[in-house]
Amino acid sequence: MTPPDWSVWDVLLTSAIETLQTTIAGTFLGALFAYPLGVLAASNWTPIWVHLPIKAFMAFVRSIPLLLLALLFVSAVGLGPFPGVLALAVHSVGVLGRFVAEEIEATDPKPLLALQGTGASSLQIIQHGLIPQVLPQMVAHLAIRFEMNLRDSTILGLVGAGGLGFYVFLYVKQFQWQKSGVLVLAIIALVFAGEFAAWQVRKRLI
């Protein structure tokens, strides 16, 4: 792999940005669906015929390996970062939604009951009682999810779903070890930076 070949700088930059964008889009798209689904999946908030199927669906989604999901989406919508976004989003729904549900199940119900007792409606109880109580943990989970999605999205390229991984794979196939080595270093740096960012977010919450 040595000496590193820095001529890939341009490729590195554009694909690193693509990886980052894929991660951000995938994580937030996933979160968009995960939060409401998570509320519906909390067993103390919904009847069993609502939360059980949703829990099962999320468990099913979690059980599909991310690369397989990406492969499915590549075959459905074609090559590029878009299937990567979808794969990350679907996977995040499974993982984040479960955290949301568990967090809600673990919150102290008494203050919520007190809010109900003022005549607040269900959505008002969610807004003024539930969200303030679970928000810090929600943000912490989101940060961790982002960090893990960043790591995962660096290899999405292996199945043609864009980002750094695609070029690593490309150069490896062409035996251009010096170039792929640089990209692997970039992956490590990126993942490390993501972890640092997530850690900062969590540190501020506690």
Add this chain to the structure above:
Amino acid sequence: MSKEVVIQIEDARVEMEGRTILSLEHLEVSRGERVAIIGNSGSGKTTLMRMLKGYVPCQKGKVVVMGDVFPIKDTHKMKTHHRHIGMIHQHFDLIGRETVWQNVYHGRLGYVSLLKSMLGICSQRDLQICAQAIHEVHLEDKQRRFARTLSGGEQQRVAIARALAQEPTILLADEPVSSLDPALAEDIMDLLVSVCDAYKLTLIMSLHLPELARKYADRILAMKNGKIMWDGSSDSLSNDRISEIYEFMGTNGVVNGNGTRASRSAFTWPYGWQGQPLPGG
């Protein structure tokens, strides 16, 4: 002066898990009364309040609160009913990560539309009512603090202000001072009684200590096994009478039993699914 009856109960019965938890032959409370409920742990004090609030259904008999005949099926009517009845709890039950002001504002939620509360739009009137409530409990200088950073006594004052913001007619206080130390307990009781006078509220409170009941209530109900064993003015409750009642109850004061169960019951989706058995709940 003709008395306006705000609570009327005839032969009401509350059953849970096949057990009769409350069985009340007759109870009437008039507007402006100050009623204390005493009784052992597990005697049904909390359950009585939860029934009045509409949280637990009564299976039998006639219950009329503020003209609302139980059971209240309509969710809109239930909302109005909830607004009429303020409640404070032993453990305050505030939203810890919201400010004092926000917690008091929660008392207004029953009056504002979802959209307005989403957008954080407060009417002049809401602001005024909250400011007045905060003023009543002397917490003007702590309005911006997170509720969880306050002391127990201060938190209970916030809870009182939240109940006042609701503009209720009846205030239920379930062991309002049981988790506070005795000196503070008297302060809170003084405050509670004075705001109930100021707002002309009917106060129903459950209290551990007969002395507190005698000092702060006009009327005392003693409960045992879900029944009202004694109902009379607090003047007529002499020390001898108290020991008689407690002897009758079998223990001296409030001990053992698993009376925390009622207060620990899980929160369920408030409107719609009420009454559905919950898995593991």
